[in-house]
Amino acid sequence: MTGVRRAYLKTGLALVLGATRTDRLIQLMSGTRRLPLVVGYHRVVDDGRSLRASIIAPMLVSRRMFERQLDWMGRRFRFVSLDQLGAQLESGGAFRTPTATITFDDGYRDMYEHAYPVLKRKGIPAAVFVVTDWIDRATPLYHDRLYLLLTRDWSAAREVLVELGVMTAERALTSRTFSEPFGALRFLLTTLCQEELARVLAALEERLSIDTDRLDGLKPLTWAMLAEMQRGGITVGSHTRTHALLTRESPSRMLEETIGARQALEERLGVPIDHFAYPDGAFNTETVEAVARAGYRFAYTTCHHRDRRHPLLTIPRCVLWENSCLDPGGRFSAAVASCVTSGIFHFASGCRHRHAVTRESDVSLVRR
Ligand SMILES: [Zn+2]
Numbered sequence: 001m002t003g004v005r006r007a008y009l010k011t012g013l014a015l016v017l018g019a020t021r022t023d024r025l026i027q028l029m030s031g032t033r034r035l036p037l038v039v040g041y042h043r044v045v046d047d048g049r050s051l052r053a054s055i056i057a058p059m060l061v062s063r064r065m066f067e068r069q070l071d072w073m074g075r076r077f078r079f080v081s082l083d084q085l086g087a088q089l090e091s092g093g094a095f096r097t098p099t100a101t102i103t104f105d106d107g108y109r110d111m112y113e114h115a116y117p118v119l120k121r122k123g124i125p126a127a128v129f130v131v132t133d134w135i136d137r138a139t140p141l142y143h144d145r146l147y148l149l150l151t152r153d154w155s156a157a158r159e160v161l162v163e164l165g166v167m168t169a170e171r172a173l174t175s176r177t178f179s180e181p182f183g184a185l186r187f188l189l190t191t192l193c194q195e196e197l198a199r200v201l202a203a204l205e206e207r208l209s210i211d212t213d214r215l216d217g218l219k220p221l222t223w224a225m226l227a228e229m230q231r232g233g234i235t236v237g238s239h240t241r242t243h244a245l246l247t248r249e250s251p252s253r254m255l256e257e258t259i260g261a262r263q264a265l266e267e268r269l270g271v272p273i274d275h276f277a278y279p280d281g282a283f284n285t286e287t288v289e290a291v292a293r294a295g296y297r298f299a300y301t302t303c304h305h306r307d308r309r310h311p312l313l314t315i316p317r318c319v320l321w322e323n324s325c326l327d328p329g330g331r332f333s334a335a336v337a338s339c340v341t342s343g344i345f346h347f348a349s350g351c352r353h354r355h356a357v358t359r360e361s362d363v364s365l366v367r368r
């Protein structure tokens, strides 16, 4: 299905559901009505920047659209902090009024530069889940570095991936996954563990160089910015030490990533760190157990279903970006926003994540 056709269908469905109030019925059926809305953002950028072909587009929202989405939510929901939300979920008390909370993943510097001033001006509480080893560092996160390398020279990058054994030469030519850099990026991130990704990065960096102009905007928060925001009412949570997808890592690495990040934050910020967000929303029974052992009280996914044994460690989230709430004409649509935030599209299409416990992958890197 093409993007445009999908957008038309989405808007059509949104309008029909909105008109017939079926959305309320579906919310009731899926059980999400009792849950608050937890929104996940990544990067908030300058208005002009998002319009240009930019880095990993689904991670971006312009400041203008960010405000638009906040204003729409503000009319429908009561904003609470993550701590207030957690306390209410823990007590088992019902959410009598529609409740929402705003979160950011990764800890990009533009959250401080563009989102924090807007939130402060509007008096909206929010939270940020940071990758602790990345704070104060000069090099971008590995998924950004990978994407910059893959898009630098896609055919040369593809050759490197074939040489490494990530894919066969035949697959490189025939598979849709490898027809463009973003598909390859998703494949690498969801298939390989951190150690293997580091090997792929090193091999790509040996052959290709990153265009330094494109590094602009890929900087992390500093500890000073984080402390300032925390004093200003932003809740700080953890997003692992290195942005490892826990479902791809060994049990010992899982603990290192989760406990290590919590300890680093508690040491630097002097407060208990209770909240955790799974990188890429990737979780399974093993990772949920690891997060529980690491001492977190609340953890957030990007799914709309929960683990019955650990409901507080699988709190659903709705990820929003620039185009999330647009109609096919590119205009903000309240009907689409309503469907997106209520999870109806997810309910209709089911979960796309794989939640089975398996670390085996169909890829074996040559230089093991
Ligand atoms: Zn992330």
Ligand SMILES: [Zn+2]
Residues within 6 Å of the ligand: 303, 304, 305, 351, 352, 353, 355
């Ligand atoms: Zn899921």
